[in-house]
Amino acid sequence: MLVRLKFKKEGPIRFVGHLDMMRTFQKMFSRAGIPIAYSEGFNPHQVFSFASALAVGVTSESEYMDVKLTKDVAMDILLEAINEKAPVGIVFLDGVEIMSKETSAMASVVAATYKIEVLNPIITVDMVAEMMSQDTLMIRKKNKKGKINDFDLRPGIINIVLKEGNLIMTIANGSHFNVKPEMVLEKLLALNDLSYERGDYRFHRVEIYHDHNGLRPLLEVKLGS
Amino acid sequence: MNKLFLEDKILLQVEKPARYIGNEVNAIYKNENEVAIRFALCFPDVYDIGMSHLGLSILYNLLNQRDDLWCERVFSPWVDLDRIMEEEKLPLFALESQEPIKTFDFIGITIQYEMCYTNILRVLDLAQIPLLSKDRTEDHPLVCAGGPCVYNPEPISDFIDFFYIGEGEVQLDALMDAYKFHKESGGTKKAFLEIAATFEGIYVPAFYEVSYNEDGTIESFLPNNPNARPQVKKVIMMDMTGSRYPMKPIVPYIQTVHDRVVLELFRGCARGCRFCQAGIIYRPVREKDLEALKEQAIEIVKNTGHDEISLISLSSSDYSHLNALASHLIEAPELAHVNLSLPSLRIDDFSIELMSKVQDVRKSSLTFAPEAGSQRMRDVINKNISEEDILKGAYEAFMGGWNRVKMYFMLGLPTETEEDVLAIAKLGQDIVNQWFTMPGDMRKQRLQVVLSTSFFIPKPFTPFQWMGQASSDAFLEKSKLINRNINKKNIKYNSHDADTSRIEGVLARGDRKLNEVILKVYQKGARYDAWSEHFDVALWNEAFADLGMDSAFYNERTRELEEILPWDFIDVGVNKSFLHDEFLLASKGETTVNCLEGCTNCGAMCFEGGICYARKA
Missing domain, CATH: 3.30.70.580 (Pseudouridine synthase I, catalytic domain, N-terminal subdomain)
Structure with a gap:
């Protein structure tokens, strides 16, 4: 079983x-x-x-x-x-x-939603909107071999909102395309000449999805046949 | 239980933050308002080491069985957190309550090796408690210590309020009862120490006065308080089967050194190797019943979920029912997915057979500890194993499928000659030759023989307690000699650090004057001396020089028989005259029978039990 x-x-x-x-x-x-x-x-x-x-x-x-x-x-x-x-x-x-x-x-994982509590309120709704209006969001990322590559975050950000002091983002997750919430935060701050301090944020994962005619929580699987 | 002392931003900066969060399975939580005594049980090294120590687990279980006491754990923060705590002036906290230990009733420190002495000071310092006992007030915790190193407590006697010489099971409870009564009646610390001093096995250093001769040796060592005993006799559990063993040990989140169930088969050791302190101070051998061990193994596996059981004792293959126990642990249906590991076995047919039963597929390396290379030297140290046993054992292990052999030796043993040193290299080569006497089809894997040498450190309560230790230079010469004389094709050679061995030698047989040295070294920044990457011998050399003291007085000097040794006031049961007789036999290269073969009237019979009586019956 x-x-x-x-x-x-x-x-x-x-x-x-x-x-x-x-x-x-x-x-x-x-x-x-x-x-x-x-x-x-x-x-x-x-x-x-x-x-x-x-x-x-x-x-x-x-x-x-x-x-x-x-x-x-x-x-x-x-x-x-x-x-x-x-x-x-x-x-x-x-x-x-x-x-x-x-x-x-x-x-089967394709995406995950995170809620990020912003302890030091420096992020604004406008900053989020400005970032999401960009076509590409390039960052430098080290691959497993230690080589530094340019990497576009934008397609990996499915949704992001700032609500009651929390950043809620749904981003690509899994073996095909993986975006870490810190990467998004770091980029968001960098676009506004702010630096990222890990201690200013509390990360919480809300849900993990697979693709079953759209994003569905992992527990929703085809039953029976 | 959700409270954490350290902020997230700190925990995210340090290596293995799970060392500091408590909350492990089987960790014990109590309501702080419902307990009368708060006890911080400390292992002064990093969590990963401390959590592998059986003694800590036994004491944690024992103390927490009391409803009126909450015993919590404290370890040395690793160097990364240590730095942050110093910078931010954060007080050291206990893992369970995550509260600073400076307001606790007791800090109990288990001292397993001399090289952690500076870490003890670090723990007190980080806890924001004055380092010297005399500087602490009624508001500070009582600081007590136990463990093998306290069989010579003198080098750290200024820092510790009282020492417990022996096994905690015997009367830690009675001591806590006395403390509770005392606390409720509002007595002073000194008044409590006066009560504690009347207990057998309790040593309160402040209640003794030491005077010295001009040459620095001890002139007299006398109590200055009517309650202090002139001789402090160790206390030990005679009924091991009935003693309280932790059935629900804590299961750490992170990988510790021993990530498994440990079953204690017996205490003490029957062998009588002359260099070995544990072999004397834990006498006599006291075994646990087979049936009790079988039940405990299954119960502890059930309560922890561990997938491995390790048998632990000083010489496990001497356990009377080892075969029956091992068979049970291998075959019991409750232990279907549980492996058995057997450390510290002697090399003989029986052990090899048992080992092959246990590790039928994955052959890890086999460890032998002949301790010396030549037969003469092995006779001097009373390591009763012959070259033939060793070679035969190795051959059988090779035939049984092992291809990695580790061998441990000591350099600088009393009476050692160049010939004895070279014999280590030769024995390594003889083992290699055994390999090549096997049929070719048995030799498909590559042979690996690893020879490791440590430097001999004379310890209190051994027949060599009077002997001078070789100098660091002499040690290095000896290890170079081996290195030049081994065939590097099949043999790898490792040697311990000579400076560490020297300092350990100093601390092991030190007196009260060393308190000042340890304090000075600590103030110069010594931390984690037991870790080679952190040990800095220069700090120790500077401290001795600053104080105008000579470290060779402690380690290289050979003592006169008449000299009052700093630890003479402790009575371990074994007589000083027995140790001296053994010393004389050693000088002549004569061996002594072990407790399994016959009684040598060492004195341990005074405990009225254990092997002294079992074998006679």
Whole structure:
């Protein structure tokens, strides 16, 4: 049985990075005693994967993961068993069974929405509008090999608004096209000759989407056939 | 539980912020208004190291079983956060409550190695507590310490209010009861220390007066308070099976040195290696029951979700029921996805067979610790293992599929000659030769032999406690000699830092006069001396020079038998005369039977239990 689970991450655990979250979840599943599948081979490991890595310091109300089980378990029982052993700040909210042919959560992610609390109010509605009126928003980005490339952010910004002191942006996410919220912020500030200070902002991920006739939250999968 | 002491902007600047946030699975939270005693349990090194220490976990569990006490953890902030906390004058805080520890009742420090002494001062300083015991007021916490280093507490006696010599399980509870009563009746710190001093195993340095001879040796060491005991005897748990073991140890978020369940099989060591302090101070051997260990393993795995169990003891293969335990841990259905790791095994047929059962596919490297290269030298240190055992063990390991062997040796052992040093290189080569006696089809992988040498440091309560330590120059000559004489094709050679070994040697057998040196070194900026990348020997040399003191007095000097040693007032059960007899046998290259083979009447029988009686029955 393959399931996709949705959970939130809040509080101090936001400072636990992606790799440590993998280890933490592996131990959590063991404690919960759920029938999680192990990979074959000399060094078997639990079969689960996160949809998208969440950066250190960022909270989220909608994280997703795919988990393979060796037998069927009712979703409410599964969620209850995991929640009982989850570390403080992690709460499993929902889940669906997915078909084995369903594209994995990780491979299907296309976009994510972030809410960025602006602690030092220097950003204005006009600044946002001005940025979005540009055709291209070039930034310099280091690739994995350390080479610096010019990179256009503009097509990766699907939507951005400033509302009640929060910047809410929906941006490209995933293996095909990935934009980090800091890149957008940094660019927005740079266009106004302001510099970016990480400590002035609090990042929160609101939703992660895949493309199912438009952007749909990852838990909305085709059921049945 | 959601409170964090450090602001996000600080946590986002430092490496591994999860070191500072608490909230791990099985961390203990209490209502601060409902507890009478706040206890900060400190391991004065970085979180990753401290959280791997079993003793800390045992004490955390033990203390928190009391409803009237909240024990929280404190570690040294890593250098990046250390800098920020100093600049911003942020007080050191406990991980659970995220509150400054300067208002706590106790700061209890576990001291596992001498090179953390400057880190202890750093912890106090960052906590905004005066470093010297005499400068602290009624408003400051009581600072206490335990662990192996406190078997010679003198070099840090100015900084610590009282030392606990022995195992916390015995009477930490009774001590806390006494404190609570004392606090409720509004007594002074000094009054409490006077009560504490009446407990066996408690040493209050302020209650003793030391005078010195002209040559710097101790003339007298006497109590100056009627409550202080002339001899402080260590306290140890005799019933290990019944002792309280942490069944729900904290599960760190980040990878620590030991990211696994640790099962303690026994305390003490039967072997009697003459260089080894742990082998004496933890006597006698006290085993835990097999059935209790089986249950604990399953219970702890269930409570933590760890996928590995490690057996921990000074010489695990001496556990009476090792085979039965290992089989159970490998076969129990509850432990289906749990691996077993076996550190500190001796090289013999049995261990090799057990190892192959455990690690049937992935062969990690095999570690041997012959400690000395020549048979003569091994006899001097009473490491009762023959060259034949070592070579046979290596051959069997190779036949069993291992191709990486690590070997540990010490340089600068008493009576060591050039021949003994060269024997280390030769033994390495003999191991390589064993490899090539195997049939060709067994040698498809490349052989890797790693020889590591550390420098011998004479420690208190060992038969070598009177011996001078070799100088740094002599150490370097010896390691160069090995380096010139190994075949680098199959053998890699590593050597410890001679300066670190020298300073460790000074601190290990130091007296009260070293408090001043440690304070000075700290003030010069020494931090994280246990980390080679942060250790700066120049600071230590300057401090000794500034104070007009000679470090060689402490490490290179050979003591007279009659000399009052700074740690003589501590009674570990093993008699000084036994240590001296062992020293004489060592000088003659004669070995002594270990506790499994026979009793040598070392004195540990005074604890009325453990192997001293079990083997006789």
